[in-house]
Amino acid sequence: MDTPKANRLHIAIFGRRNAGKSSLINALTGQDAALVSSEPGTTTDPVMKAMELLPIGPVVFIDTAGIDDQGELGQLRVERTRRVLDRTDLALLVVSPPVTDLSMEEGWLAELRGRGIPVVGVFNKSDQGELPVQWVSGRLGLRLTPVSALTGDGIQELKAAIQEAVPEGWEMRTILGDLMEAEDLVLLVAPQDVQAPKGRLILPQVQVMRDVLDHDGVAMMVKTGELRGAMELLEAAGRRPDLVVTDSQVFHLVKDLVGPDVRLTSFSILMARYKGDLRTLVEGARAVDRLVDGDVVLIAEACTHHPLEGDIGREKLPALISEMSRARLEFRVVAGNDFPRDLKGFSLVVHCGGCMLNRKHMMSRIMAARSQGVPITNYGVLFAKRSGILDRAVVGLI
Ligand SMILES: Nc1nc2c(ncn2[C@@H]2O[C@H](COP(=O)(O)OP(=O)(O)O)[C@@H](O)[C@H]2O)c(=O)[nH]1
Ligand code: SF4
Ligand SMILES: [Mg+2]
Incomplete structure (x- = not known):
């Protein structure tokens, strides 16, 4: 649960009101995380829930209101749901019986595909009798996994389908793993007044340090005041940092202390590259x-x-x-x-x-x-x- 929310795979669930979107999140996660009700339109604002979805790992589920919501308020909810697309890494499109008209699903599917978001099709409520899975799959041009959020039938198959659709290279993103080799010494420099709530470091510093460790490097961290001493210590040991990452505000100081030949960048530049x-x-x-x-x-x-x-x-x-x-x-x-x-x-x-x-x-x-x-x-x-x-x-x- 300590994985920062922003680093988790964001899985959003779309479908009509009462298709069983919220129930599906509960079935997938084995928790009563989402709000379920037989009253259409119970989920109003998108609800985000961080969880561990095995075997995929840390994810955030985004439960949304129905794509068929009506009225002035309903339209507002649909607009909120649409905004979720901006942060969706993977989408579940949920259909449930009775299926009469698929134009709404077709519209959303086109939008998702237009944005390059991988879509996993779900046909929910399989406990209510034989589902016309082939027919709807054919109409939408989307493979649908039949499930019952109520009984748990098909949930394992759905997890497998989600796993298969996870965008390639999604977990491979690294902050600086591609800039270093194993056993490299990465020196991190924080400003003199460590700007953070008491007892901890700010997220980018923690994430950079963790990434160095994940790539079998040596992470060393100092404040600007201790940088000179650290450099002397390293020199005495016959080592130089392979990479120095500093807070931008003290870049000038750091630049002079580490010299011109050392690779030097800042936390914010690394994070800008990682995020965008x-x-x-x-x-x-x-x-x-x-x-x-x-x-x-x-x-x-x-x-x-x-x-x-x-x-x-x-x-x-x-x-x-x-x-x-x-x-x-x-x-x-x-x-x-x-x-x-x-x-x-x-x-x-x-x-x-x-x-x-x-x-x-x-x-x-x-x-x-x-x-x-x-x-x-x-x-x-x-x-x-x-x-x-x-x-x-x-x-x-x-
Ligand atoms: N029979 C059956 N009912 C379900 C299933 N999934 C959800 N429901 C019911 O459908 C209604 C709407 O479910 P909900 O998850 O709130 O739908 P949402 O509006 O899409 O989030 C509730 O009464 C659920 O109990 C299912 O697989 N089988
Ligand atoms: S930089 Fe500040 S405003 Fe932007 S996401 Fe981080 S905490 Fe929020
Ligand atoms: Mg709901």
């Missing part, structure tokens, strides 16, 4: 130089609350971008799910690091900006540009 498309984000940071008076910049934060970052989005970042561009700019700040679909009015999008978003979600936003021709970057990459370290910090990474 580093090349696009670097190009986006460079677009700051092209901003002119009157341009509108969108600042997007994934969370509505993030105590660590305080006023970065609303004050520090606008000041920084204005100073970097030397232009009189307008800023709009959005948080949480308010990321606009239409980005055309913006000259630049600056997104937060997205540590709470999964890669899929972050990539959807990056692709949305790219497809509308709007440059997009993130806090970390922009700070790296600001400190003049961008070129060095991305060598071999893009």
